Amino acid sequence: xxxxxxxxxxxxxxxxxxxxxxxxxxxxxxxxxxxxxxxxxxxxxxxxxxxxxxxxxxxxxxxxxxxxxxxxxxxxxxxxxxxxxxxxxxxxxxxxxxxxxxxxxxxxxxxxxxxxxx
Amino acid sequence: xxxxxxxxxxxxxxxxxxxxxxxxxxxxxxxxxxxxxxxxxxxxxxxxxxxxxxxxxxxxxxxxxxxxxxxxxxxxxxxxxxxxxxxxxxxxxxxxxxxxxxxxxxxxxxxx
Numbered sequence: 001x002x003x004x005x006x007x008x009x010x011x012x013x014x015x016x017x018x019x020x021x022x023x024x025x026x027x028x029x030x031x032x033x034x035x036x037x038x039x040x041x042x043x044x045x046x047x048x049x050x051x052x053x054x055x056x057x058x059x060x061x062x063x064x065x066x067x068x069x070x071x072x073x074x075x076x077x078x079x080x081x082x083x084x085x086x087x088x089x090x091x092x093x094x095x096x097x098x099x100x101x102x103x104x105x106x107x108x109x110x111x112x113x114x115x116x117x118x
Numbered sequence: 119x120x121x122x123x124x125x126x127x128x129x130x131x132x133x134x135x136x137x138x139x140x141x142x143x144x145x146x147x148x149x150x151x152x153x154x155x156x157x158x159x160x161x162x163x164x165x166x167x168x169x170x171x172x173x174x175x176x177x178x179x180x181x182x183x184x185x186x187x188x189x190x191x192x193x194x195x196x197x198x199x200x201x202x203x204x205x206x207x208x209x210x211x212x213x214x215x216x217x218x219x220x221x222x223x224x225x226x227x228x229x230x
């Protein structure tokens with residue numbers, strides 16, 4: 001069964017360092033997403049990406065964050081200068097399509113990358 | 119008022135019991151309503167979705183949406199220990215449907 005894969009599964013970094021989280025979405029999917037979940041809190045939307053550009057982003061996704069699809073298979077999230085409050089589980093997701101009335105573009109989530117900022 | 123509210127539990131029931139999980143929401147623009155299951159250290163996995171109001175059944179699982187009350191439910195019949203997980207409700211409008219808004223998640227344990 002096709003799946004979204006994420007690396008690394010866990011990264012520990014010092015505050016102020018740059019971090020890149022990597023994702024390989026499902027191969028025929030066109031829409032890509034990053035969500036995050038701070039320990040004990042809700043899963044929160046960060047950004048969606050389609051046709052090589054950001055289609056929507058949340059207020060969390062400030063200038064410290066960027067996303068890129070450097071080749072035909074990878075989708076990355078970069079945090080330029082990590083803060084303590086960036087510690088969270090980051091989930092990549094992909095979907096084949098967007099929902100249309102009555103139909104649905106299911107989001108498939110990866111297992112997550114746990115980021116710990118010290 | 120929070121956009122989506124869900125009782126975090128924990129909820130513990132005996133095997134075979136009927137489980138009822140619920141969420142309330144405040145944004146009347148929400149049109150898609152989803153239930154995800156999340157096992158420990160895994161990503162959310164879609165269980166069921168409903169478009170607009172009504173009921174949907176899939177095996178032992180039934181999802182209900184009452185848009186007039188802004189209330190959604192997931193029922194699990196004949197619950198099994200393998201159903202033990204965190205259940206997340208999520209929803210989104212038709213426009214901006216990429217941006218799911220999640221509930222807190224309810225941690226459910228089914229005791230053999």
